Amino acid sequence: MARWVFxxxxxxxxxxxxxxxxxxxxDVEVVKLDFAANQQQSPEFLRxxxxxxxxxxxxxxxxxxxxxxxxxxxxxxxxxxxxxPLDDPFAFAxxxxxxxxxxxxxxxxxxxxxxxxxxxxxxAAHEAMRLKVPQNMTACAAxxxxxIVGPWVMGEQFTVSDGYLYTVGSWLEGDEVEMSRFPRLVxxxxxxxxxxxxxxxxxxxxx
Numbered sequence: 650m651a652r653w654v655f656x657x658x659x660x661x662x663x664x665x666x667x668x669x670x671x672x673x674x675x676d677v678e679v680v681k682l683d684f685a686a687n688q689q690q691s692p693e694f695l696r697x698x699x700x701x702x703x704x705x706x707x708x709x710x711x712x713x714x715x716x717x718x719x720x721x722x723x724x725x726x727x728x729x730x731x732x733x734p735l736d737d738p739f740a741f742a743x744x745x746x747x748x749x750x751x752x753x754x755x756x757x758x759x760x761x762x763x764x765x766x767x768x769x770x771x772x773a774a775h776e777a778m779r780l781k782v783p784q785n786m787t788a789c790a791a792x793x794x795x796x797i798v799g800p801w802v803m804g805e806q807f808t809v810s811d812g813y814l815y816t817v818g819s820w821l822e823g824d825e826v827e828m829s830r831f832p833r834l835v836x837x838x839x840x841x842x843x844x845x846x847x848x849x850x851x852x853x854x855x856x
Contacts, residue, residue, distance in 0.1 A: 653677045656697065656705040657854060658684050662756060663704035664819075664854050666719040668812030670706075671846035673727035677706075679853060717748040720809035732809045744803060747796070747810050755793075755817050758785040759824060783825035790826050790834060793818070797833040800840060807844075815841040 655670060655677050657663035661684075670677050682688040682703060689701045698705040698714050706713045706722075713719055724733035734740035760767065762782045765775030793802075793814065801807045802814050818838045822828055828835050841847055 653709075654680060654707040656680050656682060656694070656703050656707075658682045658689065658703045659854055661703050662716050662752075662813075662816055664850060665716050665809075665813035665816040666704045666706065666723065667850040667854060668815070668847050669720050669723040669732060669809045671850050672732055672807070672809075672812065672844075673723050673730040675723065675727065681854075681856075715752075716813065717745065717752050720748055720813060721745065724809050731806065734803070734806065734808070740803070744808055744810050747802065748813055751810075751813050751817050755786070755789045758782065758789060759817070759820050761785070762824060786821055786824040787826050787830075790821050790828075790831050794831040794834045797837045800837075802837070811841050812847065812850075814838075815847065 653670075653675060655663075655667065657667055657679060658681060667679065682694065688694060689703065694705075695701055697707060697712055700714060702714065704714065704716060704719055706719055713722055721733070724730070725735060728735055733744055759782070761778035763779075765778045768778070769775060796802055799805055801811050803810055815838055818834065842851070
């Protein structure tokens, strides 16, 4: 298998795939884009991902984008890593259900804090969306807290969803969520953060 190239940026959801790749033991080159310099909109990167977003993973078969798709791909390409319940269609659908929720609900609620221009032009609307973020993200945290019934979010098996929830969970405090209300979630995020692959990905993402 040819070496893959993974495009990431500090403080983004790309960390979830970064973690999955290291958990899987993938041979990957990590390229960090500088969003402050608008590198995600450079002609070079737009040829890789016309959406101008991260993550993007260049494989020998082509380029993939979007976190839920990338996480499923990594789990399926590295079955020996046991990062998803691949032999149980219902359990795999449950994993996809969580990943879809993180992408379509939690991430969108978080994005209202600084990305209001994606949905409205009126500065007053941007401010209204920003003010709603703590309430919406607290509701998300309460739901996620209810899912933590084992050491990992899917139960006894560490999966690609754990890296994704860890990534999204790292945003909660900055979104003014009172984390003391969610002790199981706090303890869970600490467990995930202690894994070697997670520490390595976090350190690279922050560098």
